[in-house]
Each structure stands twice: as structure tokens, then as C-alpha cells.
Amino acid sequence: MKYIISLSLLTFFLSSAMIQKNTITKPQPSVYQPDSGKIIYETYCLACHQEDGSGVPNMNPPLIKTDWVLGDSTRLINVILKGLKNTEINGDSYSNEMPSHDFLTDYQIAEVLTYVRKSFGNQAGPISSEDVKKQRAKK
């Protein structure tokens, strides 16, 4: 009997935990959720930069093996805040203009950039909301 009670208690806790997880719509700024950067990427970035981050030849630059992504985080944050055009990347030019995405929150920008810096074979350090906030204030 005791066993059954503890089992049902366990089930109750598990399911309530699951329900709780499903009902969270806004990510908590303090907790890093690996999925949220991916979701932002899929919503705002994937159409141009593609699912694997390889971009489109001559049109939209790749996010792989480039110093623009792996290098200076300040420059990268500014690409999101201010957009980018007419810039040669790894010796190739890309015709499409990247619009400013300053409508994203500091947290969303940090999440998506951290996702990009850790995906598609990239291995670079995370970017924090604080980093983004600092750059936005400089505008």
C-alpha cells in the first residue's frame, strides 16, 4: 500500500512538473534554456542563413567558420542591432541586406547569438544579456 501511495505521489509530481514545463511560455531570463536560442533562430534567422547555418552562396553569408561569428562578440552583437550590408566575408561578397533586429530583447539576442556560436560545428563562448545591453546603450 505504502508503495502504491509513493508511486502515485511520484507520478503526480512528475506530471505536474511536466505540465509546469509545458505551460512556461516566456523563458526565464536567469536560466539558460538551450532551446530558446534555437526557436529564435528558426523564427528570425533560418529563412536566410538556413537550417545548418551555411547561408546562401552570393546572397546570405554563412554563420560557419567565420570570424564574424566566432570572433569579437561586440561586432557580432552590433550586426544584430544595426544590420549589415555590402561586407565581404571570407573573401566572398553577399548581395542581400541584413536588416536590423533591434526589436529583439537583450535576452533574445543573447540567446540566439549563444545558440549560433555553439551550433553548426561552431565552438565559441556564450554572449550574455548584459553584453547586449551594453552595446545597445552605446547606440
Next chain:
Amino acid sequence: MKNLILFVSIIALLTSFKSADKNPIKKAKLKADADNGGITLPKGFGALVVSEGVGKARHIAVSEKGDIYVRLAKLKDGKGTIILKDNNGDGKADESIGFGSFVGTGIVIGNNYLYASSDSSVVRYPMVKGSPDESKPETIVTGLELYSEHGTKSLALDDKNHLYVTFGAPSNVCQEKNRMKGSKGMTPCPILEWHGGVWQFDANKKNQKQADGFRYVTGIRNIVGLDWNKQQGELYAMQHGRDQLTTLFPEMYNAEQSAELPSEEFLLLKKGSDFGWPYCYHDRFQGKKILSPEYGGDGKKQEICEGKDKPIMAFPAHWAPNALMFYTGDMFPAKYKNGAFICFHGSWNRAPLKQGGYFVAFVPFGKDGKPSGDYEVFAEGFSGGTEVKNPNDAKARPVGLAQSADGSIYITDSVKGKVWRIIHQ
């Protein structure tokens, strides 16, 4: 008199020998590669690889004597055009020579000149003994505004000494802030004054500015495939439709709708036509032009778009038609005569759905200058796989078309610059 007749006959005989020993030998030696160079064609057709790669190829032209001129998007050893020569007549290039020091898309041979465009000018070279003289360039159009988005200039010549140049709009849909979510469409769209159409120039006058030309047609976002139809005496083009309906209006269009809208439009460019960009886009499911959401559209409303000029054919969205060529040769079966070949370079803006295009289509034409049936796949398999998820996966992407004097056609590829020659056996 007797001597004169003898003299004339000898000359005639010599001339006929001379022309006879050129062409038949070339024809006799043309043989398709066993694997058709990795592409699939209708029965009776074969392909041979002329060159495995000349660089980042764009459009292509073939001279009367069979030399091939390929424009490049990126300099190769300081040169912007590659000349491929086949000296032994087997169809394969034996010689590759750089020509001209500027990159660009457009190239056309006519009026005894070779015309080539950069994104800011059009230059021509006189054809001397069948080859362009690189030392005598003449600038025909100059001082054009340089911009990266839709900045390439495609060319066409008519039979009345006019040169046609495309001026793509440096914009997706003329928003105040290009491609930015929530940014409104500008009314009237100021871009249309100098872009978003085709300008007509004098094909023989030097140093013309854009203002010296004439805005022949307007309301077109971007054209890469452009050709003069000799039989009809009319200009035709393929429009690249707008991007990103779902990124800009997620509440109105889901990813699937955005992947399928708008149409890539096949246009008959009658002088003075207005095809409606940026205010309108074409929806092939509803069969009409629809008001753009940036201008208050809801996916159904037409309003001003009802009066805009219509396409002669509507293709699935985002396939990126990068070359258009009317076939006038005799090598292919009769149904191909005066029909249109179209290179679909292949999409990027259908993600997360699988991409589309990456093939060469054929559209049969009637005597009225309109398509007489649906399009068919002519050449496919360029990408090297059955489906393309990301454009970078494609091994090759068709981008340019040309017809040679014998009626065979050439296709260029933008990835490595592979060149195929298609023959009918």
C-alpha cells in the same frame, strides 16, 4: 567569258570545300558523355561536359565560330570573362583564356559586337574575324549606381539597334527599412524611378548614362533571365518574386504559404507595361495579382493590383529563374522551335521546407507568342541529389543559357562554373 565562268566555278568550289570541311567534322565528333555529365535529359538528348569549372559562372554567349564566353561573378586570375575554345571539334574545351578585367552577369553577341555588363556599366568589343578585340573596348552605358541587392545587369539586343538593360530593385518590397519586420511599404515607391524595370538604350551610342535611356517597363522586382524573341519581335523576362512573407507577416502567412507564394512570373515585356511591384505580388493559386501586406493587403484584396499587367505563365515561388532563352535552332525536334528554356537556379527562401528549382525547364510556345502548354523539366540532377535542403548542398546550380550555331545549347553552373553542351542525337 569562258574563263570568267571557270574562275567563278573554281571560287565557288573552293568556298564550298572550305565551309564543308569545317562544320560536318565538328558535328561528326560530338558525342554525349556516358553519364551526360551528371544530369538527366529527355529521351534522345545527351550532354557532354565542355569544362568542369571556370569559376563562379553567370551568363554565357557563343560566337558564330563556336567560341564560348562565360561571365564570372568573381575575378579569376584578374579576369571577368572566360573564353573556352574547342580546337579539335569534340565539344570539349581545349583552351581557356581570360578576357576583360571586370566581373558581371550580362553578355550578348550581336551587331558584330560582344556586349558585356558589370553592375555599373555596359562595354562592347568589336568582333574581328569572329573574335572580340579586347584592345578596343567601347563603353556604351556608364556611371550606373552600384548596389548589391539585385544589382546585376542582364542584357538583350533587339533587331532595331536597341540594347536592353535590367535595373533590379535594391529592395525586397520597398519598405522604409528593407526586409525589416513591421516596416511599412513606401507610397509611391521612390525606387521605381531608377530601378525595378528594364531600360532601353541605343546599342551603338557611347557613354550613355541611365537618364539617356528609356524606362521600357516598370513594376518588376528583379530580372536575371531576359531574352529578345526574334520571331515575335518582343522582349520577354522572368521575374524573381518577393521573399519572406512569413518572416515579415507571421500572423498572415505560415511557413508553407510563404514557401509557395508568390509566383515566379514569366513576363512579356510590352513597351510601357507595369507589373505592379512592390504594391502587388502574383498568387498562382488564386490566379491573380494580390495587394502586398506592406501596402495593406490581407492575402486576398486586389485593389490597385487588378489593373496591373499579368504574367503569361506563373511558376512556383522562389525557384529563381536566372536565364531565359528562346530556341531558334534546328538540331532539336520541332516542338522546341521558338519555345523557351529557363534555368531555375534554385531557391533558398522555402526553408524550413525543402528547396525547389535547380533544373532547366522548357516551355512550348504557340505562334501567338504565348505558352502553348505547361512547362516540362528539360534538364535536372544538377544539385547531385534528389532533394536540396540547404542551397549549399547543391553540387551545381544552372545559371546561364546559350545556343550555338549548330542548334545545340549550353548551360552554365554558378557553383564551380561547370559548362554542359546539350545535343540531340
